[in-house]
Amino acid sequence: MSVTEPTRFQVRVRAPIDEVWHALVDPGALRTWLSEYAEVDLPSRYEFWGRYTPEGDRPRQRLLLADGKVLRFAWILGETETVVEIALTEDGGETSLSFSQTGLPDYAAMLADPGSSLGMMYTFWALSVANLVDHVEGRPLTARCDLTSPLMNEEVRIDAPRGEVYSSIADPAVFTRWFGAHIEAETHVGGRWAMGSLENDPEPAKIVDLVPDSKMSLAYEDGIVASWELEESGGGTKLTFVQSGFSEGKPPYGMWMGWLSGLAELRRFHEVDPWLPIWVDVHLEGTPEGLIALDGK
Missing domain, CATH: 3.30.530.20 (START domain)
Structure with a gap:
């Protein structure tokens, strides 16, 4: 190592x-x-x-x-x-x-x-x-990752219209802003989705479900599926995020915690005015160039 x-x-x-x-x-x-x-x-x-x-x-x-x-x-x-x-x-x-x-x-x-x-x-x-x-x-907390459980399902309420939350997930430019990593995607069913660049990712995820204002699902080469489902809720949006398709004997906890931290920033993106990402500077040795995007613009 x-x-x-x-x-x-x-x-x-x-x-x-x-x-x-x-x-x-x-x-x-x-x-x-x-x-x-x-x-x-x-x-x-x-x-x-x-x-x-x-x-x-x-x-x-x-x-x-x-x-x-x-x-x-x-x-x-x-x-x-x-x-x-x-x-x-x-x-x-x-x-x-x-x-x-x-x-x-x-x-x-x-x-x-x-x-x-x-x-x-x-x-x-x-x-x-x-x-x-x-x-x-003084804001609601995101669920922590239970490292003794294979269940990966989380619901959060976001104080923003469903269409705006959907755009934050389906539009790679907006996704890049709040998630803090550069995203490239072909936004149609069967299209490729990559954290970083499509050109440099040998195994990008694929969009396997895309319903405007309601749902987006990504499938990875190893069989893991990440899904966002949106419902209107009291003038805001209830977002259900699920990760599935993995072996219960070896749950992808690291990936799950990364997605959960993203949900926390997604909620801040829509609810904190003026919004700036909490992340000012990140250094991970060996990170591909262009992966981390922290300017909040």
């Missing part, structure tokens, strides 16, 4: 720095946005585990630093000790959060072994941080 360091990203949080710090170190808050179980006793203990945490049968973290602005802890995954650092800086009345984690595989290695605990870290933290941001901003 190719290992590089560090993976890092930066997000914007519309909340004061002390509220973000409290959410990072309060065990009750951690149980809300991060993990099933959490125990914190600063400056000596910072642990979380449970069904939402990779290798969560027991705590595997060791606190290194917690000073009110920087949280650093070691986290052993498999036989690899990674180090997670979350640093906060004040930005007016808001907060800039910088994240890094050492010891992770590069992007290509992650794609080759997405079911490994190390390979899941990218999307685990994408979902977790999206929920952290919504938690401190």
Whole structure:
């Protein structure tokens, strides 16, 4: 396995720095946005585990630093000790959060072994941080991924008309804006759909169902199907997202967490005015050029 360091990203949080710090170190808050179980006793203990945490049968973290602005802890995954650092800086009345984690595989290695605990870290933290941001901003949270269950079905309500939400999914240019990755697609049944570029993707997904204002489904070469279904709901939209077609003995948890983190941003895209993506900067070693798009324009 190719290992590089560090993976890092930066997000914007519309909340004061002390509220973000409290959410990072309060065990009750951690149980809300991060993990099933959490125990914190600063400056000596910072642990979380449970069904939402990779290798969560027991705590595997060791606190290194917690000073009110920087949280650093070691986290052993498999036989690899990674180090997670979350640093906060004040930005007016808001907060800039910088994240890094050492010891992770590069992007290509992650794609080759997405079911490994190390390979899941990218999307685990994408979902977790999206929920952290919504938690401190007082918004509904996205469902966490139950790593003990093969069920991958989530419903969210979005305060926007169904046609607008459908366009966000079916139009690759709009999809690119909120999802944070460059999307190219041939928007018809049988058309190709790629995260990145169609030219460089040897196995793009195919659009297997497309009903205007109601549904879009993608099928991948390995048989996995991702489906969005939309219904009107009290002036807004109920979106049901389902991932299916995989072996229940090896659920694609990493992919599922990535899609869930996308749902969190899709809801913000329609409900937060003015909208900007929470993601300011992302660095994943070995990411294909053009995959990450963070300008929010």
